[in-house]
Amino acid sequence: MRCQTLKLYYLLFFIITLSLSHSANSKSLLHLRRGASISVEDNTFITSPDNSFTCGFYAIPGSNPCWFAIWFTNSKDKTVVWTANRDRPVNSQGSRVSIGGDGTMVLTDVDGSIKWQTNTTSTDDVAAAELLNSGNLVLKNTRGHIFWQSFDFPTDTLLPSQTLTKNKRLVSSLRKGSFESGYFNLYFGNDNVLSSIFDCPETSSIYWPNPNYDIYKNGRTNYNSSRIAFLDDVGMFRSSDKLKANASDKGFGIKRRLAIDHDGNIRIHSLINSTGLWMITWQAISQPCEVHGVCGTNGICVYAPTPKCICTPGYEMNDPSDWIAGCKPTFKEALLSSPVNFLELSQTDYFGFDLYFRPNFTLEACRELCLGDTRCKAFTYRTWGNGHCYVKSALFNGIMSLDFPGSTYIKLPRSVQVSKPSIFHGSSITCDSREAEILVDSLSMYHFNRRTVRWVYIYSFCGALGAIELIFVVLGWWFLFKKHGVPASVEAGYCMISSQFRRFNYGELKKATNNFREELGRGSSGIVYKGVLADDRVVAVKRLGDVFQGQDEFWAEMTTVGKINHINLVRMWGFCSERRHRLLVYEYVDNMSLDKHIFNSSFLGWKQRFAVALGTAKGLAYLHNECLEWVIHCDVKPENILLDIEFQPKIADFGLAKLSQRDGPGSKISKIRGTQGYMAPDWALNLPITAKVDVYSYGVVVLELIKGIKLSNWAVDDTDDDEIPLKTFGMTVKEKVQCGNSSWVDSIVDQRLEGRFSRNQAATLIGIGLSCVEENRTKRPTMASVIQTLLECEDETEMQNPDKL
Known part of the structure; x- marks a missing residue:
């Protein structure tokens, strides 16, 4: 038995050694010289000097198509940032990239056909291809002059130091995990504003910045001619139309990328070195359903509670693998010639395609207007003031939102019997989330001829050898851990690590x-x-x-x-x-909760208070927008903000609102939660509970951070000891700011700091706090915008003492 065990060990050792020797056959080049080439079979790559990026042939595991691409070397999934032939993949056997005698880099398929080439000419003195530390693949001469660079031909990704100009655009992939060009574009329009558009053969619709606002209300300007945007090395994204955005982990030394993702959102991703995974540190659109086209024509985007697509009642998916293809009618009758009924979809709207807009209209008049127009597919009735009527010629990408004050009435043939989807009754739904397969140009391209048939045997042999290796490794693992009785504590430890x-x-x-x-x-x-x-x-x-x-x-x-x-x-x-x-x-968090450090003698310094405000905002923004399932805290207060050994904030009890018993079967929170003094007026007004209730509570916490005492103790000035409600206090503050009373900042900040604080940061925090506690929740900022504002003054070093001025 012991001999058999030793033989098994030796066999495992031999196979693992053989495997390592195979992987060692891969070669890395710093330059691909003129006249040289690399093929898929060479297993040769071009790497950047610091090994951050790799360039070569990239194939999705288990598929035959292959791309000439650049990817992050140290990311877990080898994240691709550029592809030369995104819509024209080549064969994973026999394909080659080379630099010809005329200085042109050419990608050829197995049959010798050219799939991609650079626009360099014989007059260019190209010496070699090189991958820079920035991730830019360049063709240059011996003197370092660049004749061509991949940065001029972006796909869906913008890297630090890469510019997006008026002649370039980022185009999303068609679906997650693919490289095909999709329908979402990031580009500079003719108005000089950086915008995102859904652009498919049937429909085009700009969705960012918010098309419901004008340029200036979106914080942009069209008075520029440079049309340039870039992401810098510290995580700041800027464009010439005055767009400013910051990654939440702003600072040097972090690998980042900005991409327009397959769902149409623009995001900054930061690489976590320890895991090789990506973290979203900024995104343009906090509510994914606001992206036009994500559910296609006749589709509806719903939060259940994560974003999902469903078809409008009376319609079914065009392509079960692709929601962007939208939905088609299940009925054959023409709406023109058959009697119709209207089905109400409450709190649902559809983007654009308004035949008519009638303000101050009755619901019945709006219905008659739709009935009288053969082009009308539905009408939306918003309950603002006396009611607004929108007659729709198409049902383009609907959105169901608790914040929408109205309903859409779908016109359907009377013979069609449909009911509202379960989401409209308050319960969750399950939607089809299948992904479309990756398509290639020609299937005949991948039938091998006599010259390449021998590769089939070679790769078949390698595949069989790999399968045998995997079997032995699994057998060895089973033998070691089961037969030899590894303690349960080791197994538990392994589970804890994973x-x-x-x-x-x-x-x-x-x-x-x-x-x-x-x-x-x-x-x-x-x-x-x-x-x-x-x-x-x-x-x-x-x-x-x-x-x-x-x-x-x-x-x-x-x-x-x-x-x-x-x-x-x-x-x-x-x-x-x-x-x-x-x-x-x-x-266990060492330094207890925030209230222990601002409401008694053990008070925090200014830098620590600012860090608490910023860190708390980051935590809430993650809960609201970035985690796997959106979470509303519902009880943000100093007692639920803990401080670690370095006095960095950590929000506690963030899952209790989700874990609490609901009154109904849906996800709507019907039981009032929170602590008096920190609760938004939304609860008392019986409004649908959204993330804006957390924004309100955060504003109260920020104002308490500044003053250092409970809000119930606040007074307008030192001579008046009467307690002042938060609303009155806010009005007083705004009046003093408008009057230009600069000394007011010193009078409101915690006197225990003895003037040792940044006036700019204090004024910014006060402004944020007051905007967060607005009674009208539509006027409250999102946590993402709060982070951006705080990051812009994070490096403020002014620590003034008024006694020394």
Whole structure:
């Protein structure tokens, strides 16, 4: 038995060594000289001097098509940033790229046909191709003069130091995981404004910046002629139309890319070196359903709660693999000749295609207007003032939103019996999310002739050898871990490494907390205890009250909340759902909650307060826009903002609004949540609860950070001790700002700081705080815009003391 074990070990060692020797055959070049070439079979790549980027043949695993591309070397999925032949892939066998004698770089397919080439000529003194540290592939001569560069021909990505000008545009991929050109474009229009447009053969529609506003209300200007945009090395995105955006991790030393993604949104992605994964650090559109065309004609984008597409009732998908293709009628009758009914879709609108607009119109008059026009497919009635009527000639990409004050009435033949989708009744839906396959130009291209048939045998042999290797590795793993009885603790440790989230049993947590002895704090949702797990991790265990749902529902919600991970959110390590026990296990945060550091003698300095405001905004922006499933906190307050050992903020209890029992089957929060003094007026007005309730609470926290005391203690000046409501205080502040009273900033900031603070930062924070606590929620900013404003003054170093002025 022992000999057999040794033989198995030696065989495994031999196979792994053979595998490594195969991978070692790949070659890296810093230059591809004139007259030289590389082929798919060569396994040769051009790399940048710092090894950040790689250029060569790129194939999607399991598929035959191949592209000549540039990608991030150290990203986990080898993220492609440029392709020469995005719409004309070549064969993954026999294809070649070369620099000919005339200095032209040429990509040829297996049959010798040219699929792509540079626009260089014989008069250009091209010596070699080189991949720069910026990710730019260039053709240059011996003196360093560049004749051609990939930066001039972007695909869907803009890299730092690469410019987007009036003659260039970024074009999204057709679908996730493909390279084909899609329908979303980022470009400079004739009005000199950087814009995004959905542009398919049937329809074109600009969706960013917001087409409902004019240029200046969108914060842009068309008084420029340079038409240039770029992403710099610190994560700042700028364009000549006065667009300014910042990555939330602004700073040097981070690999970033700006891309127009397959869903039409423009985002800055930052590479996490430790994992090789990407993190979204800025996006242009916070609500994905606002992207025109994402669900196609006759489709509707809904939040359930993540964005999904459904067809308008009475319609079905044109292409089950592609929502952008939209939906087609299920009925054959013409709306012109058959009796019709109207189906109401509440809180639903469709982009554009208005035949008529009639303000101050009745619902019945709007209905008659649609009935009287054969071109009318539906009408939208907005309940603003006396009512507004919009008669639609097409149903282009509908959007269902709780914020939309109106309904759309779909015209359908009376013979068609349809009902509203379940989403309109408040419950969730499941939509088809299949992706279309990657298409190639010609199938006949990939039938091998006699010259290439021998490659079939070679690759078949290599594939068989790889399969045998995989079998032996799996057998070895099974033999080592099962036959030799590796302790369960090792298996548990492996699971913890692969997934930092687990389910605890009640006995474990009872032991870890020493029978729930050391209490850290308590609130409306439960009591928090300090504990130490078996692996010596210090944790905070929250014992929830009896208001949380049953075991199955709790488990389902926890699998979502447990995946949420951000530096400014308290990390959840796991949970317990056992009989009547509901417990959450969090990382232990050293410096307690924010209220302990601003409402007593242990107060924070100005830099720490500004960092808390910025970090809290980043955490909330992640919850609202970037995590796997949108989360509204509903109880943002200093007690729920914890400070780590470096006094960086971490938001706690961010999943409790999601975990709480709802009154109905849908995702609408019907039970009032929050803490008096921090609750938005939306609750009292019985408005649909959106992320703007968190924005309001954040504004109160920011104003308390500035003043250093609870809002209930605020007074207008030192001679008046009467308590002033927040609304009155805000009006007073605005009056003083308008009067140009510069000393007012010093009078409002926490006197314990003794004037040691940045006036510019203080004024910015006060402005943000007041805008966040607007009663009209449409006037409150998004957390993404708050971050951008704060980042613009983050580097402010002015620390003035009025006594020394």
